[in-house]
Amino acid sequence: MELVLVVAVVAIALSFDYTNGFHDAANAIATSVSTRALTPRVALAMAAVMNFLGAFLGTEVAETVGKGIISIPSGEHGLVVVIAALVGAITWNMITWYFGLPSSSSHALIGGLVGAGIASSSVVLWSGIVDKVVIPMVLSPAIGFFGAFLLMTAILWIFRRSNPGKVTRGFRLAQVVSAAAMALGHGLQDAQKTMGVIFLALVTTGYVQPDDGIPTWVKVAAATAISLGTYSGGWRIMRTLGRRIIHLDPARGFASESIAATVLYVMAIGLHAPVSTTHTITSAVMGAGATKRLSAVRWGVARGIVTAWILTIPAAGLVAALCYGLAHLILE
Template sequence: MDSFSFLLVAVILTALAFDFTNGFHDTANSMATSIATGALSPRVAVAVAGVLNLAGAFLSTEVAKTISGGIVEDSQVSLVMIFAGLIGAILWNLVTWLLGLPSSSSHALFGGLIGAVWVGAGGSAVRFGAIIEKIVIPAVASPMVACVVALLATYLAYVITRRAARRAVGKGFRAGQIGSASLVALAHGTNDAQKTMGVITLALISTGALSHGAGPPWWVVLSAGLAISLGTYAGGWRIIRTMGKGLTDIQSPQGFAAETSATAVILASSHMGFPLSTTQVCTGSILGAGLGRRLAHVRWGVAGRIAVSWLLTLPAAAAVGGVAAWVADQGDLGVALVAVVALAAAAAFYMLSRRRPVSPENVNEAPAPEPPATVKPAA
């Protein structure tokens, strides 16, 4: 069947590879605080997250429809553009994973697709209005909302339990974290697995295998859910350490407040079809939980590096996706060259990560302290 060409199969496999990186890149979103407080052991945490990511993939397809027909003109998108956009997203995910930065897999995907389509079909094929409404505004608002909600929830948690025995409070909140972390994992599957569903659906539409405006078939939903679930189980230990131990000192009431706040924001956005970044929401909620506890220490240097990575994600992935689209558009040799370079880069990132490995055994080690601020003496 012509509609299921070799290139289409390659695009689907590349999309599922991105979904896998999305899973291990974003495991920290649901489980970093539970691992940091000891509510769940690292291995159990990623197993629970993996199962619930798979379940969440079947709850909604509204975000998938936004991606497959929302940010670009699907009638002008080719398989080469989709392939190139996915390469841009995968490489940015690997760069930020190596650096331990919880950047947005979602924005990496959007950036890669926007750059590839812009180069391949021109600016008219990109729906900039939809990008502002569906991506940029939620990207700015969602971490702020999550931060404020988590700050208030943390403050109330400590006020309500201030007369209770500290040990009993900690035990109760750690038990609660199992439920709240599970809800974040379920919400993550609902939101993030749909992004790969949307990309595969866009590829099927571009070849005529599906009609314009169609939703994802059942096998797309299942394969996307399985890929993100397996990636989640692999565990992104470097990013888990940053979110669990690097941003602020998390106690169990804070972890429960952060996870509950993130779940509310993510599920509300999924219902409305906003493909926001679960990473940004969860990072914002952890920051809010740190600010909500009296005398808690927030490492603003780490927060600043994370914010810079957020600003760079969309344009950096777009640049890589655009270059990949230009090279891949030269023919089969160009597609092969892009694939070989991407595989070589992935292998190089993995080898670099082995120099200072982070594993379930050392993921809860305290990060190196930030150097104290220095004041230059007056002349």
């Protein structure tokens, strides 16, 4: 029975990774597609490849997810907790995807782990959640917004006397690089979260030790799942991020992608924090757009997105807690 549950955890975790890919595909490419720097299919293919490569850049985020969120019981009970957490995260991903809201797959997973942990009376590591989740959750979009605003302001000043057509063409080419960097950062952040969940299940059942590194097969499987999900696309969310918040030009697309990618790298490699690529790029798009004028940003759409952000952790946690309760009744 234990082996069956381990296989189920791996399968469901990779399913979450796949939904993460198509849910968050817009993060890396919506801005470059909306400015016509890249065609949708070329952008998706590039994002899929960079997602795959980014998954191998480190394991810091995976270790935070696997060791720093909850401490679950060993054996079958612990596996049920992990399954409930994953189902909660996948459910919220599908709901927000259906309505075209760019919510955070990362925080859906964190919410699922916390909700299942509380329902199962597992030890929730609140200090780790505050340090590695809550504080970065607030900082990353704030840095994304103000960083993109300042970078775009600098671009406007530097190129104020340049030919507008040449500047647009130049930044359209530059966006290919910034979109690739964003996709690499997405792989670095989000594929590792799935690695961390699988690692948590393997530690729970004794297949690996807590001090062991992430097995190579786990890295390859997670990288493959998220890249396939990314290639399948996320058109509903891409429309929201690329057009409904603000109509972007190539310079603003470049500024928002560059700042967002930088935040992802710093948070992952420097702080080992599992931040949301969605929160970061959306805030950066708003920041770059606000340099036109504050009214250029469609704040009503932004308000709906922020509401989804606030609801993500408790909503995914509630679904995970209900799933754990149902599974507990069935297994008893």
